[in-house]
Amino acid sequence: MTHFVLFFLFLNILSIGWSKSDADYPVYLRGMNWANVEEHLQEDLSLSDAIIPTNYIIDLSVNARGYGGADKSTFNGSVVIDMNFTRSTNSIELHSRGLTIQKVSIIGSRIDSAPLSVVNITHNKNRESIILLINRTIIANEEMILEIHYNGSSDLSEYGLHEIWNPDPIEPRFVLATNNFPTGARFWFPSFDEPAKRAQFQLRIDHSTEINGFSNM
Numbered sequence: 001m002t003h004f005v006l007f008f009l010f011l012n013i014l015s016i017g018w019s020k021s022d023a024d025y026p027v028y029l030r031g032m033n034w035a036n037v038e039e040h041l042q043e044d045l046s047l048s049d050a051i052i053p054t055n056y057i058i059d060l061s062v063n064a065r066g067y068g069g070a071d072k073s074t075f076n077g078s079v080v081i082d083m084n085f086t087r088s089t090n091s092i093e094l095h096s097r098g099l100t101i102q103k104v105s106i107i108g109s110r111i112d113s114a115p116l117s118v119v120n121i122t123h124n125k126n127r128e129s130i131i132l133l134i135n136r137t138i139i140a141n142e143e144m145i146l147e148i149h150y151n152g153s154s155d156l157s158e159y160g161l162h163e164i165w166n167p168d169p170i171e172p173r174f175v176l177a178t179n180n181f182p183t184g185a186r187f188w189f190p191s192f193d194e195p196a197k198r199a200q201f202q203l204r205i206d207h208s209t210e211i212n213g214f215s216n217m
């Protein structure tokens with residue numbers, strides 16, 4: 001009986017012409033009808049595993065709407081990222097969404113050959129990333145420290161660094177808060193915004209003395 005049922009299913013799959021079955025996909029993609037998802041949506045959006053970020057120093061100035069004369073919530077700052085390379089590459093792709101990238105520089109490196117610099121920055125909207133082209137190939141085991149200056153804006157979008165209004169008539173409250181899950185970090189600082197790319201973080205916030213800053217980092 002069991003054999004018959006399996007055989008029947010097998011024929012059924014063949015007869016509707018599936019070229020791939022669930023078993024052809026990695027375990028984490030099974031059970032989601034992935035084979036029938038349009039091809040352009042199956043594109044692998046993950047970043048290169050050649051680059052391991054090890055430390056971030058985020059320095060952020062925030063202007064919160066209604067405080068210190070600000071008529072909208074904006075932020076600007078810099079992120080300094082230490083990176084190790086496990087394979088050779090001549091580009092660095094990291095996430096950034098809705099941010100204006102002002103300046104990118106290499107401020108330090110432990111290098112095994114010639115000096116290097118960022119020669120081109122391209123934005124990939126689809127991948128929510130920026131791609132930094134380096135003027136030579138970085139080889140495995142080199143390390144590099146990158147500094148990116150950027151700015152952005154906050155709204156009520158519930159994502160990234162966003163505004164929250166609590167219009168309580170007795171105690172109205174305005175909060176500017178981060179929501180990083182699952183891919184919100186890239187909305188407020190350029191980063192390797194993937195769970196596998198863990199690193200240490202230091203955060204410094206400049207803000208109006210009228211508001212308080214808190215962090216659970």
Ligand SMILES: *[C@@H]1O[C@H](CO)[C@@H](O)[C@H](O)[C@H]1NC(C)=O
Pocket residue numbers: 059060061076077078206
């Ligand atoms: C944000 O921009 C202001 C004005 O240009 C500048 O003074 C400040 O240092 C910047 N903040 C950071 C954290 O870079």
Ligand SMILES: *[C@@H]1O[C@H](CO)[C@@H](O)[C@H](O)[C@H]1NC(C)=O
Pocket residue numbers: 052054084141143
């Ligand atoms: C990065 O490279 C340095 C020097 O090779 C090494 O000490 C450190 O453990 C590496 N860190 C990671 C997270 O791979």
Ligand SMILES: *[C@@H]1O[C@H](CO)[C@@H](O)[C@H](O)[C@H]1NC(C)=O
Pocket residue numbers: 114115116117135136
């Ligand atoms: C890359 O840029 C650095 C800094 O400008 C420069 O010193 C180096 O010679 C350049 N390397 C190549 C291969 O062009």
Ligand SMILES: *[C@@H]1O[C@H](CO)[C@@H](O)[C@H](O)[C@H]1NC(C)=O
Pocket residue numbers: 119120121122
């Ligand atoms: C940067 O690279 C992109 C894509 O390769 C290219 O279209 C663009 O012209 C380059 N920009 C500069 C300033 O070299």
Ligand SMILES: *[C@@H]1O[C@H](CO)[C@@H](O)[C@H](O)[C@H]1NC(C)=O
Pocket residue numbers: 098099100151152153
């Ligand atoms: C970054 O700052 C510039 C200059 O003030 C502004 O035009 C731009 O809209 C800002 N970017 C974002 C994403 O808010």
